[in-house]
Amino acid sequence: MRRTTEGWRQGIQWTLILLLDDxxxxxxxxxxxxxxxxxxxxxxxxxxxxxxxLKRLRS
Incomplete structure (x- = not known):
């Protein structure tokens, strides 16, 4: 999951400085x-x- 959302600043503004992303x-x-x-x-x-x-796990 970290690889999916890393580098993104998208989400719901939770507090003044925190975003709820996942x-x-x-x-x-x-x-x-x-x-x-x-x-x-x-x-x-x-x-x-x-x-x-999945490809890495199968090989």
């Missing part, structure tokens, strides 16, 4: 953003990162 649950990932386009980009990036991770 939530990690035991078996789920909850992505947060204030714009629909940001969620689409995060989802696409997550698919790319998870695909490369």
């Amino acid at each position: 939530l990690d649950y035991a078996d789920d990932i909850g992505l947060r953003a204030s714009r629909n386009q940001d969620i689409k980009q995060k989802t696409q990036q997550l698919a790319l990162v998870s695909g490369s991770t």
